[in-house]
Amino acid sequence: MKLFMIAAPASGSGKTMITCGMLKLLKEKGVAAFKCGPDYIDPMFHRKVLGVDSENLDTYLQTPEQIAAILSGHEEAYGLIEGVMGLYDGLGGIKEEGSSYHLAKMFHIPILLVLDARGMGRTMISILKGICAEDRMHLISGIILNRTSKSFYELMKPLIEEEVGIPVCGYLPVLPDLKIESRHLGLQLPDEIQLLQLQLDQLAEEMRDRINFLPYAKEPVLGKIIATKNSTGGKPLTLAVARDEAFCFYYKQNLKELEQKNIKPVEFSPLHDSSLPKCDGLLLGGGYPELYAKALSENRAMCDSIQSAIERGLPSMAECGGFMYLHRFLRDMDGTEYPMVGAIDGTVFNTGKLCRFGYVEISDRNNRFGTVKGHEFHYYDSTNNGEDAVAKKPVGKRTWPCMHIAKNHIWGFPHLYYPSCPELVDYFVEQMEQYHEKFVSLF
Structure with missing residues (x-):
């Protein structure tokens, strides 16, 4: 299974919407969905897209061997992990453990970084430089500019690639009709959103020719895997x-x-x-x-x-x-x-x-x-x-x-x-x- 992660500098950058759009585009090729961290709601959106369960990967709750066993249990062509919070935000907001980056580092998973570019110009270069400076293993493989126009994307793409040194693999414009509202515990549940499947179909079409993400997926380095033992005998x-x-x-x-x-x-x-x-x-x-x-x-x-x-x-x-x-x-x-x-x-x-x-x-x-x-x-x-x-x-x-x-x-x-x-x-x-x-x- 070729694997990659969608991450961002902060929550609210558009990770979930972009992840769901990519899952729609990859569904016919065969794709497994994963969520970094303990979140319940984002996997429900993955499940709505795929019709199969999404699984949580969490470097605090799970051992490396348990995560490796989950990943190795999939035979799909692609695996897509949606990150949690900001890329480096782990335990208490101050430790690496439990963060998206900790998971990516553990298994050498390439990262596509989503940057909410609305209302920004050259400042996005400074933000990206700072984030990439913390990437000691050079896992950030591509950048996606969210909520920006085609003309500004074409203007910024060569500047970012020259000054940050990371390919910019696509963009999305502002899509006011395609959004998921939040409530106190996070996003609204999928079943509460009318016309969700239609919205996600439209999102996938918007992304199809704007974001080139497949070349960045690669096989993870899994290491040791613990085999699970099933109980035998007896009536369930x-x-x-x-x-x-x-x-x-x-x-x-x-x-x-x-x-x-x-x-x-x-x-x-x-x-x-x-x-x-x-x-x-x-x-x-x-x-x-x-x-x-x-x-x-x-x-x-x-x-x-x-x-x-x-x-x-x-x-x-x-x-x-x-x-x-x-x-x-x-x-x-x-x-x-x-x-x-x-x-x-x-x-x-x-x-x-x-x-x-x-x-x-x-x-x-x-x-x-x-x-x-x-x-x-x-x-x-x-x-x-x-x-x-x-x-x-x-x-x-x-x-x-x-x-x-x-x-x-x-x-x-x-x-x-x-x-x-x-x-x-x-x-x-x-x-x-x-x-x-x-x-x-x-x-």
């Missing part, structure tokens, strides 16, 4: 996975880690279904439950079904949005309180700002499993966050209590990355096995 256990408009944030590798333990995911909708499917465990992922609070609250049949199952001992994991859903109440910005499942005696409420944003390391106080890596990204907080684990920032000394962890549940705001702690998966699967033997096998 069933995991009910919430997936609908309100709950849609899942890492493919998390579900794959569970499937390798003989766990079969079965999707259900807390919004539209009236009860849980027959299952041995429950997974409530993140999403936007606050946007659907009224509908979730009014579906009392589902709330009661989940509450009854948890009281019966059904093993469950809930992260961020799923954690919010399990509370007794969800309080909106206007003060309206919506009754939720009620498994957690507390209220979640909008703080108006990001809470505990960024990467974290979670350690269980009772040592049921080791330390698991994850991240938090939410505007809501809880009157009952739990105190069964300790969260620690990977940069600095900040720690705080978090999570509700017991024999049959793991609940909290952090999004966890399961492959970073196999003991966590083993612990949860063991609880599912015990529940199956005690309850499900009797019927």
